Amino acid sequence: MWTEQELLMILQGLWETAVIVFVSTFFGYVLGLPLGVLLAVTDSDGIKPHPMLYKVLDVVTNILRSVPFIILLVVLIPLTRAIVGKSYGTAATIVPLVIAAAPFIGRMVESSLKEVDHGVIEAAQSLGAGTFKIIWNVLLAEARTSLLVGVTIAFGTILGYSAMAGAVGGGGLGAIAIRYGYNRWQPNILWPCVIILVLLVQMFQVLGMKISKDLDRRRS
Amino acid sequence: MGEIMIKLENMSKTFVSGSGEVEAVRNIDLEIEKGDIFGIIGLSGAGKSTxxxxxxxxERPTEGKVYVDGRDMxxxxxxxxxxxxxxxxxxxxxxxxxxxxxVLDNVAFPLEIAGEKKKSAREKAGKYLEIVGLAEKAAAYPAQLSGGQKQRVAIARVLASDPKILLCDEATSALDPQTTKSILSLIKNINRDMGITVVVITHEMSVVQEICNKVAVLDHGRKVEEGSVEELFRKPKTEEAKKLVFSGSAHIRRMHSSRQIRVVFDGKSAFEPILGNIVLELRTPINILYANTQTINGNAEGEMILQLPDNEEIANKMVQYFKEKNLGAEEVNYVD
Incomplete structure (x- = not known):
């Protein structure tokens, strides 16, 4: 059914996809988490309202979110080249993925943090907690299950985007599926790639939900 | 006059929203003394929470001054x-x-904020849990507790930062009567044993009667009345205060359209059989619609709603009689 070469290619693709998605999710959060915190904190009903800063972040986030990923990929080629030295391959896929994921992650973090009961924040303030302590000990700590659900969603979304990166010469299973499955119509390559991708998303969904549920202390 | 713990001077708070300005509290002057359990009572929307x-x-006042323990806040x-x-x-x-x-880490939280190490914060937290009688629940999570237990944890958490003042914002409004009683008595003990000044915000007269020594009535953002709890209970001066004080018997009064009088008495007035004397003297029966006894600051205070006879002349005489006996009598014809 498969030549040894094809098997190796699929395995290589799986490895690349894993690297791309993990690294992109990680850096997506490096940018997106502070962005989400800032959005939640500086909004008019946040703990440190700052209308100007909120507006700027809000607009930038919306602009980035409204550019289709496939276009963003092309637009960001100069930036990608500046950071990783080339505009194709595994490492080059990560840059646009991070830029596309960060605002999306920021929005999810923002909405998770806004779910935290305002009364609890007020109680912390009445106990003398400053802004930083409230962010760390109240907002992030109380929203942790919702944040973790967000991570699994981000993971799935980034995995989906990573396939598109294949279209412009990025690496990973998505690229293989497009090259062999679409351009050459080789179902024996297409289907394993698709199934592996589906399984990956499923696995992370189940794992993420389980961790998030295990960590939730709101149920008696 | 004791030492002043909280002092408000001409304080106002106005909220600005898209639809205009809302004056939540207006020109409040207030002094709360050290060791007081001071009640602030009002209907919902009166501005108590603000x-x-x-x-x-x-909330930052838009006008006026706030002094706490002598400091200009x-x-x-x-x-x-x-x-x-x-x-x-x-x-x-x-x-x-x-x-x-x-639970334990909730109580340790203020200590962590104050910069204490986690271990010693937890040790101290355990001590405060003992004070509120929940030491055995240290490892439980809030979701596993009853309302009363949650409020005890909240009280322990507050005590952990060794406060001078305790503000209670409708602290018993989500609790059943039995639990309310136990929480109020805990607050009372804290006030007595630790000398913590307490401010109680509530819409329930019964809460004020149970623990407060002084009370201010708030209506539409203004302080309309202030004094000792006994004074308010016996002779509420303003319409707003009457509404709150008479709320216990409202359902009774609603059913009767006749003239009614509210009579308040304490242990002292029990020496004379006043009701009996009136009936004998005027040869007209009197109907008791409602009667209740409460403990206010350790004194039993009774209240009665009486239906006056239809004969206006006799009714007026009865009112006169009660007033002469200094019973804090007042006509309370029900108006919705």
């Missing part, structure tokens, strides 16, 4: 405010515990 939030600057820097807030504990209607922390 007022109490202005005491620890969870509005002059403090953010850092100073954080420190002063530790001296002003606050408990809430919905408890506001950290749901993802267990």
């Amino acid at each position: 007022l109490v939030r202005c005491l620890n600057l969870l 509005l002059m403090l820097t953010n850092r100073e405010l954080s420190v002063v807030r530790r001296e002003i504990g606050m408990i809430f209607q919905h408890f506001n515990l950290l749901m993802q922390r267990n």
Whole structure:
């Protein structure tokens, strides 16, 4: 059914996809988490309202979110080249993925943090907690299950985007599926790639939900 | 006059929203003495919660002054405010515990904020849990507790920062009567044993009667009446205060359209059989619609709603009689 070469290619693709998605999710959060915190904190009903800063972040986030990923990929080629030295391959896929994921992650973090009961924040303030302590000990700590659900969603979304990166010469299973499955119509390559991708998303969904549920202390 | 703990001078708070300005509290002057259990009572929307939030600057007054323990609160820097807030504990209607922390860590939280190491914070937290009688629940999470237990944890959490003042914002409004009683008695003990000044925000006269020594009535953002709880119970002066004080018998009065009189008496008036004497003297029966006895600051205070006879002349005589006996009698014809 498969030549040894094809098997190796699929395995290589799986490895690349894993690297791309993990690294992109990680850096997506490096940018997106502070962005989400800032959005939640500086909004008019946040703990440190700052209308100007909120507006700027809000607009930038919306602009980035409204550019289709496939276009963003092309637009960001100069930036990608500046950071990783080339505009194709595994490492080059990560840059646009991070830029596309960060605002999306920021929005999810923002909405998770806004779910935290305002009364609890007020109680912390009445106990003398400053802004930083409230962010760390109240907002992030109380929203942790919702944040973790967000991570699994981000993971799935980034995995989906990573396939598109294949279209412009990025690496990973998505690229293989497009090259062999679409351009050459080789179902024996297409289907394993698709199934592996589906399984990956499923696995992370189940794992993420389980961790998030295990960590939730709101149920008696 | 004791030492003043909280002082408000001409304080107002106006909220500006898209649809205009809302004056939540207006020109409040208030003095609360050290060791008081001071009640602030009003119907919902009267501005009680805003007022109490202005005491620890969870809300910033738009006008006027707030002094706590002699300090001008509005002059403090953010850092100073954080420190002063530790001296002003606050408990809430919905408890506001950290749901993802267990009971012990909730109580340790203010100590961690104050910079204490986790281990010693936990040790001290255990001590405060003992004070509120929940030591055995240290490892439980708030979601596993009853309302009363949650409020006890909230009280322990407040005590952990060794406050001088305890603000209670409708702290018993989500609790059943039995639990309310036990929480109120805990607050009373804290006031007595630790000398903590308590401010109680409530819409229930019964709460004020149970623990407060002084009370202010708030209506539409204004302070309309202030005095001892006995005074308010016996002779509420303003319409707003009457509404609150008479709320217990409202359902009775609604059913009767006739003239009614409310009579308040204490142990002293029990020496004379007043009701009996009136009936004998005027040869007209009198109908008791409602009667209740409450303990206010340890004194039994009774209240009765009496239906006056249809004969206007006799009815007027009865009113006169009660007033002469100095029983805090007042006609309370029900108006919706």
